[in-house]
Amino acid sequence: MSKRKGVSAEEKRKRLLEIFREKQEFFQLKELEKIAPKEKGIIAQSVKDVLQSLVDDGLVDSEKELEKIAPKEKGIIAQSVKDVLQSLVDDGLVDSEKVGTSVYFWSYSNKSTTTKQRKLNNLSTKLEECKRLLQETKDSIAVAEIGRESTEERTRLLQVWAEKKSQEEDLKLKLQHYETANPERYLAMQEQTKVSKEAINRWTDNIFNMKSWCRNRFSIEESILNKQFEIDPDMDYLE
Known part of the structure; x- marks a missing residue:
């Protein structure tokens, strides 16, 4: 017996969106978790994540989303959105009697078109900004090319500059080569040698004391x- 093929994430999104489009109503999450398994074959445990993905993509609205959108796009303070929405319901302008303290979700048939239009407007704005920046860059290049x-x-001066640059690199390599004869480096090595010699003699003395x-x-x-102890019998202090 073959295993039942699972429903893909994209198919779940499509089916859940159909519920909104077919019923044209507001829903709470718990309502969708009951409806989706029965009518669309979406397991209840996945409804929340699928719904959130639709909200994130702007295909489904929620009361929380309105509290974000209304202040930015319509100048309505977020704290008043719920009351305004309720008044629209009371006046029969919004097709729902379920608005209360819970979070509700909805999506109408023109939502996809509106969302796409909003994205198109945003992209058009960005395109115009890119065109403006491109023109500014071209203008800057034109100014920089003057002279x-x-x-x-x-051409001759650029060639001379390239030759001098090459000579500079050669001199840097030679300088690195002569670095081994640097007096400061020599003095540092001499001091380090002295410290190392003292350390060797100190440990040599410790070994002699231990043997004694x-x-x-x-x-x-x-x-x-x-x-x-694998001690060299000829071991002695360094002079």
């Missing part, structure tokens, strides 16, 4: 200690 017209003298203590404490011959 930089291609002439024999300019072992000989006196355990009566172990030095040759055995050297062999046991």
Whole structure:
């Protein structure tokens, strides 16, 4: 028996949107979670996410969305949106009697067209802005090119500049090569050598003291200690 094929996310969006378009009503989330499984085969657990994706894409409106849109586009303060919406319902101008303290969702047949028109307007505005910036850039280039017209003298000077630039790079490489003979670097290495030498002699002294203590404490011959701890018998202080 073949497994039942699941419904894709896009198909769920399409089916849920059909509920709004067919019924032309307002719905609470809990209502959609009951209707969608029965009428459109969308499992209740996925309704919330599918609905939110439709709201995010502007295909479904919600009371919360109105509280965001109304102040920006119509100058209506967000706190008054719910009361205004209720008054429209009371006057029969909005087809719903369900507006209250809960969040409601709706979408009418022309919503898709309106959304697309809004996106088109936004894109048109951005396009005009890009055209303006492009023209400004062209104007700036034109101004920058004044006095930089291609002439024999300019070409000659650019060639001279390129040669000097190449010489500069060569000199930098030579300078890096001579860096090994830098007096400051030599003095730093000399100081580091002194510190390292002192450290070596300090640890050499520690080893001699340890060997002496072992000989006196355990009566172990030095040759055995050297062999046991892999100590060079010729080890000595650095001069």
